[in-house]
Amino acid sequence: MRVSSHAGAGPRRMASHEGGGAWPGGVGGLPPGPLGGGSLFGDGTYSGNVIQGGSVLQPQDGYSSNKVLTTPSFASGDGNTWIEKDTPLSNGAAITHLGTYHTTAGVRQHLLIFRDNGGGSVTVMARVDVTTTTAGWQYYALASEYIVPATGLYYMGLYSPDSSWWVAGSYANSCWIAGVGDTVGSSYGTQTASNAHAPLAYRRRVVNPGTPCIVVTGAATVAPDAETGASGVMCNVLVVDGGSLKPSTNSKGLFVFAKTGVLTLNAGTISTTWMGKAGNLGDIPALPLVPASIRRKIKNPTLDACILVGEGAAGGPGVAAVAGRNNGYAASLPLQAGGGGSGGSWGVTPGGNGGKGGPCAGGAGGGGNSYTAGAGGNAGDYGGPGGNAMTGNAGNCNSGGGAGDGVGTSDVPIGSVSPAPGAGGAPLFLVSPVVNIASGTIVQADGSRGTDCVGVGGGYSMGGGGAGGGIVGIITLTGGYTNNGTVRASGGAGGQVTGASGIYPGGAGGAGSVNILSVTP
């Protein structure tokens, strides 16, 4: 497998759309957790549609076998064609193998799939010619899997060029046809009922147990796993149609694995905006964050190679100047989060410094300064918490706290504030052969805005700093990624100010990184 980079770099070098530099090589962070963990959909909204089977990009399909008989006994006769009408094939099944039972090796047989045309007519739809190599049940792969159509009756069949093998008994629906031919697509004409049975079986590809497709049309949330702290979804197809999918609470990330594809439609949103989790965790491979119930079912070397940068971009330093503020720094590396913005300042003393981002959250914002009491509080590093606004404002001033995992407190002797709604963006990964982002839809790991302030005439108001953007990773097969919408990891806006005579907003969070990876099998 080769990892293709948009920047044309070699293996283990990742292209980032909002970062540059070398592939981060460190390995550390969390060990693989034990099996188990929390539910995939914490609010239960889509619990019935959560798929836990299958794998991504490197399918390791399971099979279900249907043996008509487990202990066949045989009689032999002339060459005939048998149609196993007692056991119709399941509509929609993906048949990969046909099987038969023999007591000896070296027997030639043509294993068949028939379509029932009605009126006693059948047509061969698929065929594999075999010579048994040993006694007992043996399965033979079809040249290509046969998808049984959604409607109609389809049966297994058997033609023996040398002699027929069947199981004697009372099987009202089985039949045989004399005077055979076995060309795929040919009609066999009239069937004759039989009281015998052909020893046939099949294997079908098990795409996923349960409902294979998740369609999100409302507000769906995914609870973080109890062990890893990240949220996970595994399915065959994920369609976000006008709804939204996000973690249910602050999370170390949202990881979506779809065996066939991910599609967003009609303003649908997949988001980890504001949902980051603070922590000085060092460089973290993405894979151990995946809930164990999913992790053990996937094999994806590209995801294995994704290491979230432990030290995000720096926060914006506070500025002691009129309207002084700084945005957090944008990510400069692949798989890196942005820094937090500083708090706002009216001058003399600075707003609080923004914090650096962490591997699982954009940086937190600093708190606004105070008119009379001094500088705003600094944000914590590695994703939070937000800086507290300095307390002790003069009675006609107020200041907002910074966004973060733990929003900074505000000082509101007058007027009002609208507290920051959350933290920096959390990691968001979509892993699927095909990802299609339609126009008007968004995949986002944005940071939270800082605390907004509403002041009064003759007073000053200083907004809180916004949080940094998180990390977005999209892993598809080469040519499988289409984006007519938006994929982003924006920093949150600085806290805005209205109503005051002195309007001093906070600094915005820095942009995180968007990482698009294509994989050539």
Add this chain to the structure above:
Amino acid sequence: MILLHHPEVELSRALLAELPSDCGCVDWTSEIQRGEYVALDGPSPSAFPSVLVDVPAYAEDRALIGEGGEFLGMEPVTVPAHQEVLRMPANWDAVASFMASMEERAQLRPAV
């Protein structure tokens, strides 16, 4: 005036398609272009698209507040010329509106 462009963002693609002749563009996915922008020491982008604009110096009135919080009146102060990054302007008309406002403010309230 510089458009900080990101091709993964639909709005950014729309702005790029109608890029004014007097506006430069930095593709943030280009390591070279990104490095050139960082070397200019401009404001770090918070979101894409963003448009870097020059804001001329102007005067504004600052409230004077006493230590006890009493309002003492207003005094003019100069805000020096600087650059700002407009986050996610909906279209170029929005950028032009901002620029016109900044020019008008500088003319009406020149630096003191």
